[in-house]
Amino acid sequence: MLGGIPRHVGVIMDGNGRWASLRGLPRVEGHKRGAERAKDVIEAALEIGIEVLTLYAFSMENWQRPRQEVSTLMELLKLYLSKELLELLHKGISFRVIGDRSRLPEEVQKVIEEAEKYTSSASRLTLVTALSYGGRDEILRAIRKIIKQGLRPEELNEEVFESALDTAGLPPVDLIIRTSGEKRLSNFLLWQGAYSELYFTETLWPDFTKEEFLYAIQDYQRRERRFGAIMPISTES
């Protein structure tokens, strides 16, 4: 018997550079094509009723890449957001960014703020983009916030801590998909993914299809999640 649809799915969209190199193209061509694939996955998430979709678009460590690649990625993001804002609104998608946005170029921060503001009351799907994001950095920033609030040690529990994370109010991530054959988390949702199911595929992100996304969801639905107990535990809402 198949289990329920995951409430929250995270995707590590990896392999853009290799996809381009294999074709003798510059890496940025892979990023462009990758942005198109993100649209397909958002569409699929809407169709099957996923509540939250988190796309890992740019990690804290990705700041180390050549300046040219970083700036093209930022441009692509700005372009994509300004182009798709109406579409997001139309589809009932609420947009949100997690990560240290203070490091992003000012114009990018502005577009993000606008998109967040205009889509804040949408409720069909929450589309989270992890941008300038690192799980360790997020945890440290949360601790700093808590210390600043003057919380006493005995007042700290998981709930309080979670409310200081960038993902405050979102359910834990049920399934993490990573493309391109790498089998690691690369600093993605470290706290939130404590009990995530993991799905790895060799497919490079620019070749990832809606069908493969749906296949990954089905694979998840066949799994037994025990959370350390003996009987499977359901996470359906």
Ligand code: IPE
């Ligand atoms: C993922 O693809 C996109 C980002 C990290 C921004 P990569 O750019 O990491 O592509 P590969 O892994 O080098 O092929």
Ligand code: IPE
């Ligand atoms: C992880 O991919 C980050 C994103 C997909 C945005 P990377 O390509 O940066 O990760 P590593 O270097 O292979 O661990």
Ligand code: MG
């Ligand atoms: Mg990579």
